[in-house]
Amino acid sequence: MADRNTMQKEIICQTLREMHCHPSAAMVYDQVHQSHPTISRSTVYRVLSRMAEEGKILRLDLAGGDSRYDGEVEPHSHVRCRVCGVMADLPAAPVGQPADDQGFLLEECAVMYRGLCPCCRRKAEAQC
């Protein structure tokens, strides 16, 4: 029998992968809690943060200290609605490699677009 920690980790990881809304840790916990009420909030937070450190999931640190999680680790860009805050994936846009003359090792580039989601866009256009 797989040990309890591994099982909990798999449940949390699987739940995140099925959520495509780039949820916060609290949202992942709510979802996990519905099917697995014995998994504690602190376990969900701890597992998410460890998996992000291990590169198994992405953590998106938003302005204002809000963190969202993403089960999709292939490189991709994000768009965030500036009205309702909903986030979606975009195919990775080719980003030119910047000239680095300072000796940094460039490992990744996180692109975050801001805009209006289809719903907020319809509302905004309806007001004109």
Ligand SMILES: [Zn+2]
């Ligand atoms: Zn919106």
Ligand SMILES: [Zn+2]
């Ligand atoms: Zn994403």
